[in-house]
Amino acid sequence: MTGIMNISSVATHQIGLVFGKFYPLHCGHIYLIEKAASQVDELHILLGCEQNRDLKLFQDSHMPRQPGVEDRFLWLQKTFKNRHNVHTHVLDEAGIASYPNGWQDWSDRVKSILDKHHVVPSVIFTSEPQDVEHYKHYFQTAVKLIDADRDFVNISATKIRQQPYDNWHFIAQKARPFFIKRIAIIGRSEFSKVPKQLANIYNTEYVGNGYVNYINCSYQDNANLVFNKSDYISMAKLHAERLHAASLSANRVLFTSLDFRTLHHYYQTAFQSSNTILQELEENYPFDLIINETDFDDCDSALSVVEEILKMVEKQLH
Ligand SMILES: NC(=O)c1ccc[n+]([C@@H]2O[C@H](COP(=O)([O-])OP(=O)(O)OC[C@H]3O[C@@H](n4cnc5c(N)ncnc54)[C@H](O)[C@@H]3O)[C@@H](O)[C@H]2O)c1
Incomplete structure (x- = not known):
């Protein structure tokens, strides 16, 4: 009886993915991640980083200093430290044509990380409608769109980078000390x-x-x-x-x-x-x-x- 239950629970074990730069992590990201996590057994966050793009994002911003990959990783880790089904991985995007021009190479890079961790995704969560068909095509998974209109948390990382102190309450609590x-x-x-x-x-x-x-x-x-x-x-x-x-x-x-x-x-x-x-x-x-x-x-x-x-x-x- 126990064995049968285990087999059926493996078969229905749902694994979700969320992608993002989290530059910086904000309440909209956290909302997306929590909504995603509540629909799957395990959620894997892939933190995308690319040295030149990240430097340019910083140079075009009003942030007081540049967050490193380790800062962004720690913000996620600290925020979700009590959510034991949420895992974070760094995805180095070096050498891949920048979004949206490198879907094939980018999805191959993602798959190599997933393989390394024996992760077989069943669903991808995003709030970007234009990415839905690409995700379906390159990953052959279901895709769930969450709050595409940003109704629940009306903020973007771009706005925070431009005016971090006017958008203070949107910055993730664990990221605030950095600012x-x-x-x-x-x-x-x-x-x-x-x-x-x-x-x-x-x-x-x-x-x-x-x-x-x-x-x-x-x-x-x-x-x-x-x-x-x-x-x-x-x-x-x-x-x-x-x-x-x-x-x-x-x-x-x-x-x-x-x-x-x-x-x-x-x-x-x-x-x-x-x-x-x-x-x-x-x-x-x-x-x-x-x-x-x-x-x-x-x-x-x-x-x-x-x-x-x-x-x-x-x-x-x-
Ligand atoms: N090279 C390529 O062709 C390619 C293709 C696809 C993805 N990518 C990579 O994937 C990553 C995608 O990052 P991003 O720019 O979407 O990251 P982001 O950190 O801005 O956002 C992360 C996720 O949160 C969602 N989100 C943002 N604000 C929200 C809000 N207020 N409420 C709810 N959800 C919200 C976004 O839609 C996204 O799904 C990047 O690293 C990018 O390079 C690259």
Whole structure:
């Protein structure tokens, strides 16, 4: 009895495919994938990438940096991490005439990946009506068209590439940290309030210097506190962790009172030498905007400072 059930379930085991560049992954893609996944036993996503095309898409965009294949792969993996019947594969399209001119070579490349993973598709899902007959012809499978008019999620990746910050709520939650603009506003006393104010205005996260806060709380007499070399490294590591954590929930932009270039500069001034950890953080964790108290005149009012900074931030987002 059990054997018979297994044979019949193998015979009806439905395997679906979804193709896409996911450049970047957005809620329309997720809707398509979830609707597809709910109609099959297993869904395989093929993430198409082609170096020159992808670079051109980036150059024609307003994205702050270029997503690599690994970024796009991770967005999919993280988004569908709890969907155990959804699998993602990278499809390198190098050397194939670009869409829609390379259907034969492209479908051969797809089939070689499917063969490698022993995947025999029964249905292809797409929201592109013009591709339906091609898919049927080259893959000899059923094709299901999902929301061709984009009624449910009215967005395209092209629009997001053009205006990522105006289309923020369409960007997949797991892709958003990639797009966060990092802004450091550095200064003392009154000026130190400015990044907190800006975070409130932009309904987003502020990341203070956690290490200094910790030291201030731990020691009563910190008037003559002098940091040693390891303090700077601890400060930098803690700050990188806190920035990363805040970027998971930040809204378009993130404000902080410290960037790694400035921290390294403090270190160099104190010890007359560089530090490799700080150097690496400086290089690998660039900020989009660094504003210093010294960029302003002493006589500038608090209001005029905030207004000036608001203009700079707006430039970053448009
Ligand atoms: N070289 C060739 O001849 C050839 C032929 C066919 C396909 N391809 C490749 O296949 C891939 C197709 O990618 P794409 O440009 O369609 O990717 P995409 O990332 O823009 O879209 C992925 C899928 O999501 C769907 N989608 C987009 N927005 C949606 C929304 N708002 N609601 C619902 N669904 C939505 C698309 O229709 C598509 O089916 C590319 O890598 C392309 O190169 C190449």
